[in-house]
Amino acid sequence: xxxxxxxxxxxxxxxxxxxxxxxxxxxxxxxxxxxxxxxxxxxxxxxxxxxxxxxxxxxxxxxxxxxxxxxxxxxxxxxxxxxxxxxxxxxxxxxxxxxxxxxxxxxxxxxxxxxxxxxxxxxxxxxxxxxxxxxxxxxxxxxxxxxxxxxxxxxxxxxxxxxxxxxxxxxx
Amino acid sequence: xxxxxxxxxxxxxxxxxxxxxxxxxxxxxxxxxxxxxxxxxxxxxxxxxxxxxxxxxxxxxxxxxxxxxxxxxxxxxxxxxxxxxxxxxxxxxxxxxxxxxxxxxxxxxxxxxxxxxxxxxxxxxxxxxxxxxxxxxxxxxxxxxxxxxxxxxxxxxxxxxxxxxxxxxxxxxxxxxxxxxxxxxxxxxxxxxxxxxxxxxxxxxxxxxxxxxxxxxxxxxxxxxxxxxxxxxxxxxxxxxxxxxxxxxxxxxxxxxxxxxxxxxxxxxxxxxxxxxxxxxxxxxxxxxxxxxxxxxxxxxxxxxxxxxxxxxxxxxxxxxxxxxxxxxxxxxxxxxxxxxxxxxxxxxxxxxxxxxxxxxxxxxxxxxxxxxxxxxxxxxxxxxxxxxxxxxxxxxxxxxxxxxxxxxxxxxxxxxxxxxxxxxxxxxxxxxxxxxxxxxxxxxxxxxxxxxxxxxxxxxxxxxxxxxxxxxxxxxxxxxxxxxxxxxxxxxxxxxxxxxxxxxxxxxxxxxxxxxxxxxxxxxxxxxxxxxxxxxxxxxxxxxxxxxxxxxxxxxxxxxxxxxxxxxxxxxxxxxxxxxxxxxxxxxxxxxxxxxxxxxxxxxxxxxxxxxxxxxxxxxxxxxxxxxxxxxxxxxxxxxxxxxxxxxxxxxxxxxxxxxxxxxxxxxxxxxxxxxxxxxxxxxxxxxxxxxxxxxxxxxxxxxxxxxxxxxxxxxxxxxxxxxxxxxxxxxxxxxxxxxxxxxxxxxxxxxxxxxxxxxxxxxxxxxxxxxxxxxxxxxxxxxxxxxxxxxxxxx
Numbered sequence: 001x002x003x004x005x006x007x008x009x010x011x012x013x014x015x016x017x018x019x020x021x022x023x024x025x026x027x028x029x030x031x032x033x034x035x036x037x038x039x040x041x042x043x044x045x046x047x048x049x050x051x052x053x054x055x056x057x058x059x060x061x062x063x064x065x066x067x068x069x070x071x072x073x074x075x076x077x078x079x080x081x082x083x084x085x086x087x088x089x090x091x092x093x094x095x096x097x098x099x100x101x102x103x104x105x106x107x108x109x110x111x112x113x114x115x116x117x118x119x120x121x122x123x124x125x126x127x128x129x130x131x132x133x134x135x136x137x138x139x140x141x142x143x144x145x146x147x148x149x150x151x152x153x154x155x156x157x158x159x160x161x162x163x164x165x166x167x168x169x170x171x172x
Numbered sequence: 173x174x175x176x177x178x179x180x181x182x183x184x185x186x187x188x189x190x191x192x193x194x195x196x197x198x199x200x201x202x203x204x205x206x207x208x209x210x211x212x213x214x215x216x217x218x219x220x221x222x223x224x225x226x227x228x229x230x231x232x233x234x235x236x237x238x239x240x241x242x243x244x245x246x247x248x249x250x251x252x253x254x255x256x257x258x259x260x261x262x263x264x265x266x267x268x269x270x271x272x273x274x275x276x277x278x279x280x281x282x283x284x285x286x287x288x289x290x291x292x293x294x295x296x297x298x299x300x301x302x303x304x305x306x307x308x309x310x311x312x313x314x315x316x317x318x319x320x321x322x323x324x325x326x327x328x329x330x331x332x333x334x335x336x337x338x339x340x341x342x343x344x345x346x347x348x349x350x351x352x353x354x355x356x357x358x359x360x361x362x363x364x365x366x367x368x369x370x371x372x373x374x375x376x377x378x379x380x381x382x383x384x385x386x387x388x389x390x391x392x393x394x395x396x397x398x399x400x401x402x403x404x405x406x407x408x409x410x411x412x413x414x415x416x417x418x419x420x421x422x423x424x425x426x427x428x429x430x431x432x433x434x435x436x437x438x439x440x441x442x443x444x445x446x447x448x449x450x451x452x453x454x455x456x457x458x459x460x461x462x463x464x465x466x467x468x469x470x471x472x473x474x475x476x477x478x479x480x481x482x483x484x485x486x487x488x489x490x491x492x493x494x495x496x497x498x499x500x501x502x503x504x505x506x507x508x509x510x511x512x513x514x515x516x517x518x519x520x521x522x523x524x525x526x527x528x529x530x531x532x533x534x535x536x537x538x539x540x541x542x543x544x545x546x547x548x549x550x551x552x553x554x555x556x557x558x559x560x561x562x563x564x565x566x567x568x569x570x571x572x573x574x575x576x577x578x579x580x581x582x583x584x585x586x587x588x589x590x591x592x593x594x595x596x597x598x599x600x601x602x603x604x605x606x607x608x609x610x611x612x613x614x615x616x617x618x619x620x621x622x623x624x625x626x627x628x629x630x631x632x633x634x635x636x637x638x639x640x641x642x643x644x645x646x647x648x649x650x651x652x653x654x655x656x657x658x659x660x661x662x663x664x665x666x667x668x669x670x671x672x673x674x675x676x677x678x679x680x681x682x683x684x685x686x687x688x689x690x691x692x693x694x695x696x697x698x699x700x701x702x703x704x705x706x707x708x709x710x711x712x713x714x715x716x717x718x719x720x721x722x723x724x725x726x727x728x729x730x731x732x733x734x735x736x737x738x739x740x741x742x743x744x745x746x747x748x749x750x751x752x753x754x755x756x757x758x759x760x761x762x763x764x765x766x767x768x769x770x771x772x773x774x775x776x777x778x779x780x781x782x783x784x785x786x787x788x789x790x791x792x793x794x795x796x797x798x799x800x801x802x803x804x805x806x807x808x809x810x811x812x813x814x815x816x817x818x819x820x821x822x823x824x825x826x827x828x829x830x831x832x833x834x835x836x837x838x839x840x841x842x843x844x845x846x847x848x849x850x851x852x853x854x855x856x857x858x859x860x861x862x863x864x865x866x867x868x869x870x871x872x873x874x875x876x877x878x879x880x881x882x883x884x885x886x887x888x889x890x891x892x893x894x895x896x897x898x899x900x901x902x903x904x905x906x907x908x909x910x911x912x913x914x915x916x917x918x919x920x921x922x923x924x925x926x927x928x929x930x931x932x933x934x935x936x937x938x939x940x941x942x943x944x945x946x947x948x949x950x951x952x953x954x955x956x957x958x959x960x961x962x963x964x965x966x967x968x969x
Binding site: 133 | 199201202204205206212215217298379381429430432434463464685686855858888892900901
């Protein structure tokens with residue numbers, strides 16, 4: 001069957017099998033390998049992407065179900081060569097180690113901050129509780145999301161004390 | 173030096189641009205991971221690539237009567253179907269394990285655990301490969317399985333390993349350490365003896381990325397390139413040369429980014445070998461990536477030790493001796509990765525951190541109809557089990573003596589003047605200063621105040637517990653005189669090249685799985701040679717590009733490869749000094765090294781930087797006599813001893829009296845890993861290990877029913893902590909450098925995984941003191957805690 005959707009702002013159209021999962025469509029058909037796959041049971045959340053602005057587990061969504069929808073992946077977080085504050089926060093606060101769960105964690109974190117710009121520790125933990133990180137112990141992820149929230153709040157206030165941005169390609 | 177770590181909300185050090193090494197530095201690998209540009213095995217996409225899927229045994233023990241692959245072969249997208257019989261014709265049906273056993277690549281005669289590899293299909297896409305598995309018809313003659321390790325050696329038990337010539341039972345190995353007679357004498361004179369049965373159940377590392385490989389065999393030049401999820405690319409290459417008969421120089425193993433390892437990616441799995449065979453057979457690149465269920469049911473588990481611990485002491489609380497008897501369940505094949513002389517790994521450090529007179533351990537290992545393994549899950553080569561045993565039994569003694577567990581530990585900890593300390597089982601602890609570490613943890617926790625709070629709550633019927641664990645690890649395997657894996661010495665190579673413009677590349681034999689080696693190793697070299705970390709590229713995970721070494725597990729990267737990196741940088745610096753003496757026209761002895769440049773002693777205006785020297789080394793003009801051009805070196809570092817990190821952990825839990833749910837309210841971890849290279853990365857390693865500990869203590873267990881069905885084969889059944897089950901960690905540190913490591917570093921990767929389970933269990937048992945409880949086995953799930961509260965705690969296996 002033919003499926004057409006918008007992925008990170010670009011319209012894509014492919015001939016696919018009806019049973020194809022969105023995660024495999026993104027990875028194998030579009031080459032967007034930033035979205036990962038980690039379990040068979042929708043528990044781990046390494047595959048989280050946005051569909052029409054809502055985080056979904058792309059291992060539990062058929063590519064066909066995303067037809068006509070807007071999908072956003074980790075590759076779409078960076079805008080105009082500037083990392084999203086969530087991405088910057090994860091780097092600044094060591095919110096990642098092996099990097100495998102990171103794209104899903106960041107997509108959830110971005111969605112959280114869009115609806116709740118000043119979350120508590122508990123709200124952050126609740127938001128990412130459908131996802132597993134085996135490396136970090138979560139505390140640094142919580143700090144990372146706070147960092148992004150602080151940064152965005154300062155930017156909104158036009159605060160001259162805006163935390164310094166991590167330059168693109170920093171330390172690479 | 174002792175300190176409580178702060179939690180900076182935002183810190184942007186720019187020290188990666190300075191000629192200094194050690195200190196907090198943001199990670200060099202992060203920019204790619206943050207953008208979704210990490211490159212993991214499943215991201216490898218090659219032209220014409222085929223996909224492999226493995227048919228696995230549905231039964232734990234059975235004889236293969238017949239396999240019919242004709243329907244699968246007829247599938248239009250299938251390119252090959254291979255069974256054990258076909259592999260046997262090529263002599264590839266069996267492979268060596270990393271502990272001198274053999275393991276079936278594909279079963280030929282019998283299946284020996286549920287999930288064992290029986291056949292594989294190669295197809296044009298991953299879905300078709302899975303479809304075709306359904307078309308293979310295997311008939312099994314079901315055999316009675318051996319599931320309970322305690323019954324494995326009973327007369328008449330079914331013999332699992334009848335593939336081994338003359339094998340008539342399920343015995344795997346016996347091992348013992350220590351002085352049996354001296355221990356018996358110490359027990360005989362003791363005022364108090366406490367005995368406790370303690371089970372460390374089978375758990376699984378379950379890295380977020382499962383295991384997988386892409387094999388690409390080039391028929392023209394006979395070269396195999398294998399991208400695989402391996403923590404030990406060089407050891408794997410050598411084994412492939414032995415297994416597959418391919419010449420070693422025609423094998424290139426690439427470990428790209430690894431999505432977590434925790435020991436799970438040390439062994440060679442049948443799937444890797446199948447992918448290699450499939451590429452050779454089809455002439456195409458072949459990808460195999462296991463699913464989560466395959467990962468949990470067939471790859472390297474951890475623990476599965478059934479232990480009896482005994483401790484002898486005076487009535488004043490002076491510990492005299494510790495004795496243990498262990499039954500080890502190694503599954504169907506001994507797939508552990510242990511140095512040859514150490515079949516029980518480093519379990520011999522079970523005497524812990526205490527000054528005792530004698531110790532003795534005896535172990536019997538058995539085969540059962542369960543998945544092979546044993547290396548995995550940040551195990552420090554079985555130190556996790558050893559530390560759990562001693563820290564649990566010491567708490568049992570405190571209970572018997574009605575002594576505070578902190579006081580009992582403080583009374584018995586080794587004293588600084590005893591180091592280097594030779595343990596009663598022969599381990600030479602390199603350095604340690606234990607009491608300040610425990611004191612700092614108690615101070616951070618507010619120990620006295622916590623005890624007062626607990627007393628108040630007990631009055632009100634509330635269940636609050638405080639648990640302490642003090643651990644000493646032995647990591648950084650290891651000295652080649654004692655340690656090898658399958659005959660390969662456990663040394664690690666390192667090569668450093670400084671380019672003409674003063675930038676550098678360092679090539680290491682260890683392999684990051686998230687530990688941040690690209691950052692840490694750049695920092696180690698920067699510290700020694702004064703080139704900013706940003707100007708140093710770290711290469712790991714490619715056998716064609718890195719020197720030989722045994723890889724990353726057992727917390728060995730910093731103790732072994734880290735030492736190699738420091739030593740090779742010093743070797744380059746020594747050469748740079750000679751070149752500098754020529755440039756400045758003074759003798760070598762008149763030069764002094766000041767981070768990044770050589771100065772003429774007494775004349776600070778005359779100096780050359782390492783970058784100046786690099787250009788001269790590669791440039792025109794004479795070099796001092798006998799000096800070759802270029803500025804590079806290679807070494808192979810053979811550690812003279814293991815390193816012995818230590819730490820003190822305190823856990824505070826609340827147990828709901830109505831539901832028996834355990835909540836970890838606080839966790840204080842004070843680690844001493846010697847010299848600290850990047851505190852941010854160390855903190856991250858500790859946090860991750862503590863979370864593992866919560867998982868093992870409260871949630872995780874790989875369990876089996878009586879038929880040998882694995883009933884923990886998915887993440888719905890095998891519970892891993894999420895952000896809701898763990899607290900905000902409180903960390904601190906002390907620094908006791910290793911005297912023999914070139915920069916004094918000891919390694920920290922597994923410390924928290926080793927130290928946290930006993931702290932948590934001790935806390936839960938402490939909370940349940942009003943019920944008269946002395947011990948309950950992990951995992952302390954609500955139902956098991958409830959049982960304990962009713963007075964009948966049950967062993968977990």
